Every structure is written in C-alpha cells, then in structure tokens.
Amino acid sequence: MVASQGRPLPIARVMPGRVTAGQVISLVEVTGSLGPKVDVPKLADELGFDMEVLPSILEAAEMLGLIMNERGDVSLTELGLRFQKTSKKKVMLLKDRLAAIEPFKTAVELAARGKGVTAQTIADTLSQIGIKWNYLPEQNEELIRDLLIHWTIHGGLLKYDGRTGRFEKA
Amino acid sequence: MATTLAQLPAGSPVVTVDHVSLNYFNDKEPLPVLVDVSMTAGKDEFVALTGPSGCGKSTLLRIISGLNKASAGTVKIGGAEVTGPRPEITMVFQNFVLLPWRTALENVMFALSSRRELSEAQKKDKASKALEECGLSGFENVYPGELSGGMKQRVGVARALATEPEVMLMDEPFSSLDDLTAERLRKDIYALLINPTTSIKTVIMVSHNVEEIIELADKVVVLSSRPAHVAGEFTIDLPRPRNKKSPEFFSWVDKVYSLLS
Amino acid sequence: MMLALGLSILFALTIGIIAARNKRAEAVILPLLDIFQSIPILGFFPLVILAIYGALPNAIGINLAVIILIFTSMSWNIAFGVYEAVKAIPQSYVDLLDMSNASTWQRTKQLYIPASMSRIAYNTQTSWAVGLFFLVASEIITLGNKSLSVTYGIGIGATQFFSSGDYADYVLLIVGLILAVVVWRFVFLREFALWSEKYKMMEEPREQHNDPIMRFYSWVNQRAVSKLFLLAQGRGVNRFTSAISRFRKGLKYATLIFVAIFALLVLETVASRGPPGIGHLPPTSLILSTEASVAYALAVSFVRVWYVYGISVAIGPPLGIVISLNFKLYDIVSPILEVIASIPAPILLPAIVLIPILGHSSEGVAALVIMLASIWYIIFNVMAGVRSLPSEIKELPRVFGVSRLSAWRNVYIPGAMMGFVTGSITAIGGAWNALIIAEYFTVTNKNGTTTLLTQTSAGIGKTIVLATNSGNILTLTLAVASMTVLIVGFNLTVWRRVYHHVTKRYTYNR
Numbered sequence A: 001m002v003a004s005q006g007r008p009l010p011i012a013r014v015m016p017g018r019v020t021a022g023q024v025i026s027l028v029e030v031t032g033s034l035g036p037k038v039d040v041p042k043l044a045d046e047l048g049f050d051m052e053v054l055p056s057i058l059e060a061a062e063m064l065g066l067i068m069n070e071r072g073d074v075s076l077t078e079l080g081l082r083f084q085k086t087s088k089k090k091v092m093l094l095k096d097r098l099a100a101i102e103p104f105k106t107a108v109e110l111a112a113r114g115k116g117v118t119a120q121t122i123a124d125t126l127s128q129i130g131i132k133w134n135y136l137p138e139q140n141e142e143l144i145r146d147l148l149i150h151w152t153i154h155g156g157l158l159k160y161d162g163r164t165g166r167f168e169k170a
Numbered sequence B: 001m002a003t004t005l006a007q008l009p010a011g012s013p014v015v016t017v018d019h020v021s022l023n024y025f026n027d028k029e030p031l032p033v034l035v036d037v038s039m040t041a042g043k044d045e046f047v048a049l050t051g052p053s054g055c056g057k058s059t060l061l062r063i064i065s066g067l068n069k070a071s072a073g074t075v076k077i078g079g080a081e082v083t084g085p086r087p088e089i090t091m092v093f094q095n096f097v098l099l100p101w102r103t104a105l106e107n108v109m110f111a112l113s114s115r116r117e118l119s120e121a122q123k124k125d126k127a128s129k130a131l132e133e134c135g136l137s138g139f140e141n142v143y144p145g146e147l148s149g150g151m152k153q154r155v156g157v158a159r160a161l162a163t164e165p166e167v168m169l170m171d172e173p174f175s176s177l178d179d180l181t182a183e184r185l186r187k188d189i190y191a192l193l194i195n196p197t198t199s200i201k202t203v204i205m206v207s208h209n210v211e212e213i214i215e216l217a218d219k220v221v222v223l224s225s226r227p228a229h230v231a232g233e234f235t236i237d238l239p240r241p242r243n244k245k246s247p248e249f250f251s252w253v254d255k256v257y258s259l260l261s
Numbered sequence C: 001m002m003l004a005l006g007l008s009i010l011f012a013l014t015i016g017i018i019a020a021r022n023k024r025a026e027a028v029i030l031p032l033l034d035i036f037q038s039i040p041i042l043g044f045f046p047l048v049i050l051a052i053y054g055a056l057p058n059a060i061g062i063n064l065a066v067i068i069l070i071f072t073s074m075s076w077n078i079a080f081g082v083y084e085a086v087k088a089i090p091q092s093y094v095d096l097l098d099m100s101n102a103s104t105w106q107r108t109k110q111l112y113i114p115a116s117m118s119r120i121a122y123n124t125q126t127s128w129a130v131g132l133f134f135l136v137a138s139e140i141i142t143l144g145n146k147s148l149s150v151t152y153g154i155g156i157g158a159t160q161f162f163s164s165g166d167y168a169d170y171v172l173l174i175v176g177l178i179l180a181v182v183v184w185r186f187v188f189l190r191e192f193a194l195w196s197e198k199y200k201m202m203e204e205p206r207e208q209h210n211d212p213i214m215r216f217y218s219w220v221n222q223r224a225v226s227k228l229f230l231l232a233q234g235r236g237v238n239r240f241t242s243a244i245s246r247f248r249k250g251l252k253y254a255t256l257i258f259v260a261i262f263a264l265l266v267l268e269t270v271a272s273r274g275p276p277g278i279g280h281l282p283p284t285s286l287i288l289s290t291e292a293s294v295a296y297a298l299a300v301s302f303v304r305v306w307y308v309y310g311i312s313v314a315i316g317p318p319l320g321i322v323i324s325l326n327f328k329l330y331d332i333v334s335p336i337l338e339v340i341a342s343i344p345a346p347i348l349l350p351a352i353v354l355i356p357i358l359g360h361s362s363e364g365v366a367a368l369v370i371m372l373a374s375i376w377y378i379i380f381n382v383m384a385g386v387r388s389l390p391s392e393i394k395e396l397p398r399v400f401g402v403s404r405l406s407a408w409r410n411v412y413i414p415g416a417m418m419g420f421v422t423g424s425i426t427a428i429g430g431a432w433n434a435l436i437i438a439e440y441f442t443v444t445n446k447n448g449t450t451t452l453l454t455q456t457s458a459g460i461g462k463t464i465v466l467a468t469n470s471g472n473i474l475t476l477t478l479a480v481a482s483m484t485v486l487i488v489g490f491n492l493t494v495w496r497r498v499y500h501h502v503t504k505r506y507t508y509n510r
C-alpha cells in the first residue's frame, strides 16, 4: 500500500497497515498446528479471515521472517517455529526484524537522536521518501501511530507516552 | 476483606441468589424482569449465565454486584447480604467502560483509589503489575483511545484484577471483539482467573456465545425469556483443556442451544 | 422579531443549501459564516444604524436597522444547521432525485427543506434566545441618542416604566415576558422540534432524543463551535472539512481582511453622508491617538470579561455537574434555569442597579450583567456534557467504591470538559456582546428626560455607546474593528488550540 506514483519505488520494506500482532500470532499458530505445509484457502477458512485481509497478514508474517509462502503453500520458518513455541512476549523475538521494516525503522532512527519523536514527524519524514499508507495526512499519521504503538512496544523497540505523544528509545 | 471466603471448602457456595425478583417501572407500569430466580456460584467455580436477549441477564448481574436492588429476595456473598457495591466483588464490562481521559495505568489506579491503606507508589505498583499480567507491559502511559479493542478489554480486566476481588462478574466481556481477538483473550483471561495465585474465588460470566460457555464454564445457568426464571442449570463435566472439535463438546452445545430456543 | 426570524430561516436555507451543494460556494460561504458567528454583532450595530440612518433618516430606517441586527444575530447558527443537514443527506437520496430528473426547486422542496427541518427547529431555539437579547439591547442602545430611537418595543417599555417610577408596570412587563418566553419555548418551539423529528433521516442516540430542551444548548452549540474551528477534528466534522481545510484556513484570514475593508467602507459611507458631516478620512495622528484610547478601553474590557468568566467558571461547572448527576433535581431545576436564562439581561439591568450591595459599584453591576448574559452557556453545556456520558461511566465510581473527590477528579470533571470548553467559547462571545449595555446604560422616562443609570470608568462597550451618541464615527469604527480583531484573533489562536486538545482527549467514543 505504497502510494508512490511517479517516484521510484522505495527499497525499504513496508509494513502493511492494520495488521495486528494478534493476527500474525494466530496465523503462525494455525500454520504450525495444521502441518508442515498449508494452502492459503485452508488458512483463510481455519482463521475465519476473508480473502481480503489474509494477503496482508501473510505479507507481514513473511516480511517478519515467520513464514514462507511458496505459491500458496505456507510453512513456518525456523523463527516461526520458535515464535510458535514461545508463550510469553512473543513479539520480542521480532525485535530486530521489526527494526528493518518501515515505519519502525525510521521511528527507531529518529527516536535514537534525542528526546523522542512524534508520529507526525515520523509520518512527514516517511512521506518525503514516498512512503505512506493513506492519502490524507491526518489519517496517515494516525495509522502510523497505531502501527507504532501496536508493534514497537510489544517488540521492545520503543516506549510511548500518550501524554506527550512521543516515542522514545526503549 | 472477606477472609472467611478463603476458608470455605471447595464447591461450597460463594454467591447465593435467593428467590430474587425485580420489576422495572416504565411510566409507573411495573415491568417484571426477574421472577423468583435462585442460583449459586460455588468456590473455584466458573459460572456462565445465558438466556434470550433482553431477558434480564445484565440486570441479574447488577443485582449480584449490588448496583441494583432486587424487588424481592436476597443475594449473599459468603454469608453476608449484598446491599450495595462491595470491594470483594468486581465487574468487567462488555464495552470496556474505560475513562478515555486517563492512561491505562491511571485507569487501573482509579479502581484502587478507595484503598486508603495503600500509598500512591503502592497503588502504582499494583496497577503496573496487573497490566503486566494482562499482557500490557509497556502500555502504561497509552490512552484507551490509542489501544485496540482487545487491549482495551485487557485494561478492563487488569482494572478488575488490581482490586484483588474474590468474585469477578463479567457481562459479555468478549462480545464486542472480533473472533480471533476474543479467542486469544478468552484463553489468557481464563488462565489468569483460574490460577492458584489469584484472589478470585468465583467467576460469573454473562454470554450469548454457547461455544464460549461450553469452553469456559463449570456450570451454566439458562434463563427463560422475560420475565426471566431459571429454565435450566447444568454442570459441564468435560475435562480441561476442552477440545472444541470433540463430539462431547458438540453435544453440550446442542443441549444448551435447545434450551435457549 | 417574528419577521426577522422568518427572514433568518429563509436566508439560512438559501445559504445553507447553496453551500452544501456547491463546492465553490462552500469555500466562500463557510469561512464567512465562521467569521460572522464569532464577531460581536452588537458592536457593529451602532455602525449599521448610523449607516442606514444616513440613507433613511427616519423611524423606518431605525426599525430596519433593528431588524437587520436581529436577523444577523440569528441567521448564522441556523445556516450552519441547514448546511450540515443537507450535507449529511445520504447519497442514495440524491441519486434517487438525479434519476428522476428533478428540478432544483423540486429537489429543494422534496429533499433539502425536509432534511433541514429538524436542525432548523433546534437551532431556532438558540437563535431565539440570542435574538431576544439583541432585540432588547438594540432598542435600548438606540435610546441613548434621541434622534435615533425606536418608538416602541419591550426594551423601551421596560426602561421607560422603570425610569418613570412605574415599578409595578416594570415587574408586570417582566412577568409578561417570562410568560411569553415560557409559552414560546415550551409550547411552540418544542412542538416544532418534536414535529420536525419525523423528518429525521438517521437515528440519533435515544438519550438525547428525549430531551429537546437540552439539545437547545448542547447539540446546537457543539456544532456551532466545532464549525467555528473548521479544522477541528470532531467526528462528523472531519468528513466535510478535511479535504478543503487547508484552503479554507487561508480563506479565513482573507475574510478577516475583507471584514476590515468592509468596516472601512462603512466608515467612508457614513463619513461622507452621515449627519455629523466629517468630510474625509481624518489625519493619521488623530487615528493613532484615538486608537490608543480605544486600546486602553479594550484592555480594561478584556480584563473585565475574563474575571467575570472566572467567576462563572467557579459557579457554572460545579452547579451543572451537581444538577445533571441527580435525575430528580435535573427534572425540576433545568426548566427553571431555562426560563431564567431566557430573560434578556438588559431588561433586568435597571433592577440590578437597585441591588443594595452592587448599588454603588458600577463595576459590580457590569459584572452581574455580563455574567447573566454568559454563564448559562457554561451551565447548560456542562449539563449536556455530563448527561450525554454513558451511564456506565457515571456508575464507575460506585462500582469501585471510590471517594467523591476521586469521582469528581477522574470522572465528572473530565466528562464535563468538552461541554465546558464549548460553553466557554460561546459564553465569552456572549460576554463581549453584553459589554455594550453593561458598561454604560441610560434610561429615558416618559417625559423624555434621560438619566444615566450606570457607567464603568472605562471599557470598550462604553466607548462604543458614547461614540454612537456623539456621532464620533472615527472612534466608533476603530473601537468595533479593534474589538473584532481581538476576539477573532483570540478565537483562532487560543480557543482553537484548547478546543483541539479537548476534542482529542475528552470525548467519549469507545
């Protein structure tokens, strides 16, 4: 979901908006329990996702290195297996992976520079290199904030304080 | 707090609802909602309460919590009659009911603000611990509006747990969440509630979801349509963890469904 | 009054529908409405009077001016209502008419007007109160200058009875007015409001549904204020505004300049035709020295408005919260407050002067009048805010057995915050308008002798009235323009920020 008409495609990998850790966890669990290889229709059926949302969940899980998707046959990677077995703070396992994906990458870089960074700054910085999730600036900013709150806190990458709206180094 | 409850033998009643009736008044016309309802919830028991929509499940839960007064009959906790909200009873709501202008931590601390014996630091400590148990460490300073539905309900549960209650009442706690989120939360919450270290002795949960009931409950109480009386009561003796695909599970589901319709 | 109301509704319908259905018109009309809604209209009144009087130097001119003022005071609010209503019509309805090839008139008759009906009804309730205030105030203002007075009206009656010593008649008149207000508000407007319910297209929350009186302040004001800051992030509002918001922001400043030019034009017209016969624009030095004294008066008034607001804040929110938390109290007290709130402060002023403790302090009188013209907005908006909180939230303190202090600090006060800010913005607007009668007030008895009832040492309201009476166009124009700039500027900078913060943090949507 990168609106980049007229610009070179960004090299950075970009997290699909609105994919939650819960969805990824369920995907990994179901894939793991159904056997070494599961096809996508079966996953959709088992998880109760429709075919509209499942692709972005698969994309996210693949980007995070949890699954491999070979022409519709999904299997867990080594990390995926470890992820499935961990019972507490699963997302912590993804810390380094997350740090390589936008918007987390930029957020971590900006937060490392000083006393925290707001979602607005991160959104502005990213849209300058052509990465946005939503055309409307306010909604784009909100989506980025949701993504960051959702993933970086669980992942142990950043801290967030709602009173200042700033993300800081964890 | 009611330490007497701790000494009760397992299975002996913690909550006793005794011939409770209730009328609401709409334009002076009495509207009978509950008629002569009796039930018990025992020590270490997870009781589910179900019935057709609008039959008075929430009303019954509110009477047990002391928020509403019965028109007739009594509710007892341990041996003491419930006449108003009590510290050993707590509630989790369908739509979370968090204060949007307070952070997650402040929301949990709010529930502790009646505890005079605790210092501010102790309250904060208890609140962070409750949040952590509910899988929300790191989310202390996030506002409810910035959390997803499942996380909001986790704050709701953390708030209830922080008060170290003995009776936990839940009114359709999972019904405003999507299936997957609800599924995960059910597992986590069940593990938290039925756990030797918790203060909780008894859980009463209102639910429309029969599978959820058979998955979680030790006992299910089915109410009839309004005016509600008890239409049936079953002890679900399936071993845990329960396999949602087993034929025994399905036969329980069918049994409860047949009473509901 | 009725004439003005009718005109207002008509005008509002036209403007509202055009703005809602035509993108380009929308871009012009909305910021204009926005500005007009936030300026102190009463301040402009003397200017308008002088301008019209210049053209039509007789009683008709004056009456026309009064009608224009009331019309102006009532229209914006209703126009916003119409705009929002038409804008909110589901696309499917519009499509339906598109398919049947309906003419513009048919569309208006079949769809736009019915869709606007309920908004008009509710917004009329606010406008009515505002209009009544302006009616009385304008009649009284004109008295100051004998050549410029309306011949008959409630305001005139009240002050005349009073100054001639007919206290019985004075009291009778106020009682009569109260009765009229009660009949109008509780019978006619309410019926109108209820009747228009059937024109509603979408379901609204039931709790508010049953409470038409409350909506008088809450719903209407909420909208009005969120419109005041077109960039606000309120729900509903977002949809209409986000796309063109930036464009509009620029326009808002452009409009400000436009209003200033308009004021200058009025000055020109009046200066060249007006009775006092000033030929041309006065020298710069005179403008500067006049502006200096105007600025001083403005500063004094600014302080006055804010300390009165401070007192209102100490009284209003606690009162509003206490009343709305108790159902029985609410049922009894809110209609009473409604009635009291709708008696225009200017009529009461002569009686206020007699209150012993205030009797000798013109400052005290001014403060009380300002407060009477503004505190209601705070009280009613706070009440509406607290009542619209979900009952479960209000029950939370009981569920967790928390102390009263903690309940207020964590639940009631934050819960009332949104209404409080909305109310404050409107209240401060009301306070600025009230200055004009609060700071300088004369009465004329039947024999035509005028006595000064009260005057403060300085203030922009006094400056305006005195300048009107003596025909000092320069001072008048500068005073009105400076006041407008101050108020609009304050709204755009301070209030808008507060409003944004509060909508973000203190609205309850789960």
Ligand SMILES: Nc1ncnc2c1ncn2[C@@H]1O[C@H](COP(=O)(O)OP(=O)(O)OP(=O)(O)O)[C@@H](O)[C@H]1O
Pocket (backbone or CB within 6 Å): B024, B025, B026, B031, B033, B051, B052, B053, B054, B055, B056, B057, B058, B059, B060, B226
């Ligand atoms: N405060 C009240 N005053 C009057 N009637 C009420 C009140 N609260 C609830 N009722 C009515 O009492 C009946 C029972 O309500 P209750 O909320 O307890 O039902 P429920 O079984 O929880 O319904 P649901 O399945 O929708 O949650 C309903 O018909 C409801 O309309």
Ligand SMILES: [Mg+2]
Pocket (backbone or CB within 6 Å): B057, B058, B059, B171
């Ligand atoms: Mg219910």
